[in-house]
Amino acid sequence: MNGLILFLGTLVVLVLGKPVFIPLIIAAFLWYLTNAISAYYRKLLPCKESGLTLCKTFDVTAFLLSIATLIIFVFAFSTQIRPMFTELSSRLPEIQSSMITLVNYLSDALGIRINPSSLPDFTVIAANIGMSLGNAVLSFGMVLVYMLFMFIEQSTFKKKISHLFPDNRKLKKINFILNSIAANMKKYMFMKTAISLATSILAYLWLKYLGIEFAGVWAFVVFITNYIPTFGAIVSTALPLFYSLITADTLQTPLLVAGGLVIIQILLGNIIEPKLTGKTLNISTLAILINLIFWGMIWGAIGMFFSVPLLMTIFIITAQFDKTRWVAILLSANGEIPAKEED
Numbered sequence: 001m002n003g004l005i006l007f008l009g010t011l012v013v014l015v016l017g018k019p020v021f022i023p024l025i026i027a028a029f030l031w032y033l034t035n036a037i038s039a040y041y042r043k044l045l046p047c048k049e050s051g052l053t054l055c056k057t058f059d060v061t062a063f064l065l066s067i068a069t070l071i072i073f074v075f076a077f078s079t080q081i082r083p084m085f086t087e088l089s090s091r092l093p094e095i096q097s098s099m100i101t102l103v104n105y106l107s108d109a110l111g112i113r114i115n116p117s118s119l120p121d122f123t124v125i126a127a128n129i130g131m132s133l134g135n136a137v138l139s140f141g142m143v144l145v146y147m148l149f150m151f152i153e154q155s156t157f158k159k160k161i162s163h164l165f166p167d168n169r170k171l172k173k174i175n176f177i178l179n180s181i182a183a184n185m186k187k188y189m190f191m192k193t194a195i196s197l198a199t200s201i202l203a204y205l206w207l208k209y210l211g212i213e214f215a216g217v218w219a220f221v222v223f224i225t226n227y228i229p230t231f232g233a234i235v236s237t238a239l240p241l242f243y244s245l246i247t248a249d250t251l252q253t254p255l256l257v258a259g260g261l262v263i264i265q266i267l268l269g270n271i272i273e274p275k276l277t278g279k280t281l282n283i284s285t286l287a288i289l290i291n292l293i294f295w296g297m298i299w300g301a302i303g304m305f306f307s308v309p310l311l312m313t314i315f316i317i318t319a320q321f322d323k324t325r326w327v328a329i330l331l332s333a334n335g336e337i338p339a340k341e342e343d
Contacts, residue, residue: 014298022302023139027146029306030070034147035154036186037066077220084217098246173320180316180338185309191273192308196226199268203236206260210253212244226269228304229288233269237261283308283315287331 014021041062047055107113161178165171204219212218218240225232240261245254291311295303311331319328319337328337 011298018299019139022299023142024146025306026302027143027150029309030143031147031150031154032185033189034063034066034070034151036189037069038062039186041065081216081220084214088214088217095243095246102246177317177320181313184312184316188309188312192227195268195273196223199223199226199264202264202268203240203261206264207240207257210244210256210260212240212253212257213247214243218243227308228301229292229308231292231304233265237265282333282336283311283331284333287311 039062042058045058045062047058161174162171165174200219200223203222204215207215207218218236221239222236225236228235237258241254241258244257248254288308288311292304292307295307295310297303299306315328315331316338318324318331320340322340325337325340329335
């Protein structure tokens with residue numbers, strides 16, 4: 001009974017605290033991503049322990065390089081992809097008209113009457129998405145504030161934890177959990193980013209070869225949505241397919257778009273990624289799907305984006321305590337869970 005009350009209370013806090021938690025989790029993600037990139041750069045700049053000044057210089061250099069990497073990504077989006085989104089938005093009325101024409105043709109061919117007014121209005125959808133993005137931009141200021149304070153205080157995190165857990169055995173366990181989460185998160189994010197990047201590049205090359213307009217936009221959508229399990233692949237395939245279906249002169253082009261994107265998703269998402277993920281995660285596919293739906297209902301698209309990292313964190317934490325190890329076993333793919341650090 002107490003567990004149910006605790007769960008419902010946590011659920012209420014997550015829903016009501018959405019305006020606070022979403023910027024915070026985005027800030028934590030970007031903070032962690034910056035430090036992870038910095039760590040990789042740092043490996044390229046080795047130094048001896050005796051050269052303390054040189055090591056500190058390399059630390060600062062690696063951190064600045066990680067910031068520069070993120071800025072370059074944002075700059076590339078702003079200069080290359082964003083103009084394509086703007087042009088695509090200006091074409092929405094034309095796309096809407098083409099869709100109505102296609103539906104009317106199919107209605108006559110199949111003998112089924114479809115009311116054009118029941119079709120989705122892309123202009124309204126785009127306006128809603130634009131409003132959501134506008135709100136995200138406004139909240140991005142809060143994200144930057146959170147990140148700033150995280151960077152300022154990250155040097156004191158270990159000290160705070162040691163004071164929170166003065167007992168050496170508990171402190172050892174907490175450090176073990178945090179290190180496990182950090183190590184698995186780093187492996188997962190590196191693997192997922194590599195797969196998403198490869199998928200988006202192949203999708204871009206295929207769509208460009210077929211002469212599909214806004215190939216850069218669709219490739220960017222593929223890269224972003226690939227972080228969302230299952231539904232991400234469906235969305236990233238459906239959008240360019242639907243666009244080609246409306247704008248193409250023949251049915252051959254949409255079929256080639258669908259075939260190529262599906263093959264790319266199967267090859268990378270269903271064959272290569274599970275092999276790489278298996279070395280990092282041991283989480284049930286069903287658990288991932290249920291978790292995806294849960295966080296999607298709580299926090300929308302942002303929740304779906306972070307659903308796997310959140311599930312991974314829960315999996316690692318529950319495996320470390322006797323009373324919750326059963327949860328980790330249910331979440332696991334084959335019943336095997338991480339070894340428990342002794343109390």
